[in-house]
Amino acid sequence: MHSPFVFGLYTHVINHDGTFAAYTPIEARREQLRQDATLITVRDFGAGSHTGAGRQRSIGSIARTAAKPRPFGQLLFRLVNHFQPRTILELGTSLGLTTAYLAAPDSRSRIITFEGCPQTAAVARQTFAELALTNIEVVEGNLDETLAPTLAALPGPIDFAFFDGNHRYEPTVRYFEQCLPYRTERSVFILDDIHWSAEMEQAWATIKTHPDVRLTIDLFFIGLVFFRSNQPKQHFALRFDNAVDNLLNRVKHLSA
DSSP: OOHHHHHIIIIIIIIIOOOOOOOOHHHHHHHHTTTOOOEEOOOOOOOOOOTTSSSEEHHHHHHHHTTTOHHHHHHHHHHHHHOOEEEEEEETTTSHHHHHHHHHTTSSSSEEEEEEEEHHHHHHHHHHHHHTTTTTEEEEEEEHHHHHHHTTTSSSSEEEEEESOOOOOOHHHHHHHHHGGEEEEEEEEEOTTTTSSSHHHHHHHHHHOOTTTOOEOOOEEEEEOOOOOOOOOOEEEEEOTTTTHHHHHHHHHHHH
């Protein structure tokens, strides 16, 4: 690995094996959600679920199969803790667990999270209330209609963005390009499930070749994008030590 920036990030943040006090209450909320048999009607504007789940789903099944697993939520926490962004966008709220990991490092940060399903957003708001996270704003509705006006109303740049809103090629690339005018060279964009489907593989390949993108890190389940103008254009595919743990968790969730 020939990049000091990537080496430091990989060694001290990505593969950090310590813990933070904020992890415990978020994981307690996850377990609470996993045990919740309440049925809600899910409105999905994206590519749907690999599990074939219908519109009527229990909160527990969503927590077990759709929520971002613990290792990746905690990785996002460490990345936010490291880069200290002031304005964070999350495209795809779900039950709010990942949002909580984005919001917990610093109460001074502003998290704007987008969710298309009203009943899912209501559960997420309960998550934020139980965790006493007051720096989160939920934007409900179709992302195709809510993203542009929200971006236009921002008082400053996007420092950090997590794209988990629509696992198809055209919307993924479009949302990425919509956010580009609001980034700085120190912004961090992260795409979820970059190898989830052929369309997501294609979207990731397109984003890597964008002229504004200087550096990417492929951790298989997620991809990190940087715009640092002093960096030579480089693309890394690195092992995330918790990836096996994540895969096992997903298998357990699907079989539960």
